[in-house]
Amino acid sequence: MGVYLPMGPQHPLHPEATLVKLRVEGEHVVDADVDASFVHRGIEKALEHKTYTQGLYLAERICGICNVAHTTCYTTNVESLAGIEAPYRALYLRLAVEELARIHSHLLWLGLFAHTMGFETLFMLAFRDREPVLDLMEEITGGRVTTGYNVIGGVRRDVDPGLVFKIKGVLTQLKERILKYKELFESDPVIQARTRGVGYLSKNEAGELLAVGPVARASAIARDVRIDDPYLTHEEVPFNVIVYDTCDAWGRAMVRLDEILESINMVQYTLDHLPSGEVRVKVPPFFRPPPGEMSSRVEAPRGSLLHYVKSDGSDRPVRYRVRTPTLANLASVVTMLRSRNGKIVHIADVPVIFSSIDPCICCTARVTIFDERGHVLEKPLNELLDMRRGR
Amino acid sequence: MVTSFEAIKNFFRKRATILYPEEKIEPSATFRGMLSFERSLCIGCGLCWRVCPASAIKQDRDDKGARPVFLLDRCIFCHICVEICPKKAIKASRDRGSLVMDKSSLRVK
Amino acid sequence: MMNFLRMLLYPGMVYILTLAMFLEWLDRKLVAKFQNRVGPMYVGPLGLLQPLADFLKLLSKESIIPAGSDRILFNICPITAFVVITLAVSFIPMVSVRGLLSTEGDLIVVLALLTIYLLLVYTSGASPPSRYSQIGAARAALMLLGFDLPLMMSSISVAVIAGSFRLSDIVAQGRYYIVGLHFIGFLIFLVAAQAELDRLPFDIPEAESEIVSGWLVEYSSWRLALLRLAKNMEFLLLTGLAVNLYLGGPVGPSPPSLEPFLQPFYFILKLVSVTFLLSLVRASFARLRIDQFVSLGWHYLLPLSLIYLVMTIVLVN
């Protein structure tokens, strides 16, 4: 039935090695599947050979764009395993940098999303506006993208008032730009035509397929780890969970744009309310946490991210497990790509749909086996969470 | 329409592109860059090569005892070694990177 | 001898090719400016020679014929496309009211050649067996239904007013500047031209992020160079046509003695302003879907151009 049309693993749709397998009849997609296992990097295995201090830098490199989310998750995880308390100020700074990383990740996504619609100008502008954020990251953390900011026991550097002033200035300017983009998404007829009703994922489906992050939130499910399971100082920093009920690519775009605004407010609030004190406690480089298991969840820009660690009392983990948000969303994207319930998916919609989940394959392909429906993962996930709450 | 106005505005704006080889991009004051090594300060404690996550530091011997050799082409600029060295023998710089013609020049003793 | 030089250099082939490449440069530069970039910079002053450099670079590439493609069509299509479009361009008045070639009814000839060129696009996309290329070709053919008729009707309306199908007559009348009714025709023409040229928001047959580059995907080396040059010529043809039909062509205020010098200048000036508009459109939209484009063509463009044609006929009589 239909003609086989591969998109990937080498395709301008996506810079990473992904294969979207389509069955098409004319311009219509009748069936679709996604194959993401082209870059298996063996990171989980490699983590078992690194000490906890060294492993942080490997965990950071699981994903370039959400490296802050990965280090936050790793440090929270290992710190609670070893019973290390990061200073209060460090938690605030982690939060600020995490939100900054969310801003630049969403801006990157905006550019790529625009590119998949063929909107070259928006692509260029989004990348232009992302640049100052990256410069800020460099100034705060010492690295433009791979920040290396979070360390076990706190953060690397403090911010000084001059830098705080500069961050606020840049963010205020950025806010204006984001409002422009929101206006653009709300008014531009071509964008509306290309994204409204495209990639439909109803609330039920999103719940059933365990969609996470902006994909779930655009399908009217208020699922956000920052609220459900706060891991830094999220209880003290006011923010809204953005929820749209349009269930389509447009909604996902709006969720992300609104989240940028929300993140800007969060960063500004955190910087205004920074507690005083140390930013780092000294941790011996070869520390040995007690035997046991631990897991932690973080709301990465693409959705909820899970790290799990098992220790036998040595200075290296026995098992380290990472579940990335894109993996959780692959089941949803396969569903969206199939024409169903009278909603026809065109070939031209495929790039839009696929990039609307903000796929990040390099952090997903480490996983070799997954259950497409997501049912299997559900129970262990809850058990892991209980375990974390129990401590 | 929003983009059209934006495009016209951009037409009169200064370019956002940095013409790289001609215009240098200054790294910020806090940038984590290339390392340099002060051999006379080192006491050979061995912390740096044990802690390096990228195996970029190898153990070496000379008449004074064990000393590190830095293979900077492997370095990921995490700067744990800089932080951990008790004698501050390893120094960080703001230099952006290891773009060299000859790889052996990245082997620092 | 003089005549031969005239055909070859000015205002002949060399002039036309230079102008076509200049327009590509201008378009790239303008779009870059609209996107806050710099555009071509390094080859020649302000990167002016970039299109030429691209052309030469493509010529030096390995020439690949994909297995299973129709070899004859695959070789012939780029050449024919280039020849056809060059022939069409030589009818456009550029340096004086008369084009390089000129006959009675040459507007019809130009429009016919343009349609032949578009059919050649279809065949060149359909000859290699690649699926991207086939989809691109199918889309190109479908697009043709959407914009070809509006383009023709809006051009013919001008001819109706001028009472002649000869481009030099239309230009020589010299009273066809954008006023009132003509404005609609001009807009229709620009939209159709944009679609004809596969430019955003209508670059559906090429759609880089969907079908790689559609009908062009399997072409390399001199074939791609020729096809790209043909696209540049097509750009020159359509902008030139817009200038001649709606903006008065090379005609402008000048003393009769200075005409040979001022008229090419006026033409280029008008060409640049039309390119500016087209580039602005290219910079301000995302790509439409093929079904959306076809419905745009049949619901708005075609009825509008029909009304426009009927209105001009009524007004003239």
Ligand code: SF4
């Ligand atoms: S900076 Fe990091 S990777 Fe580089 S030598 Fe030091 S410890 Fe190793």
Ligand code: SF4
């Ligand atoms: S940590 Fe410092 S003192 Fe110790 S071996 Fe390395 S360079 Fe020498």
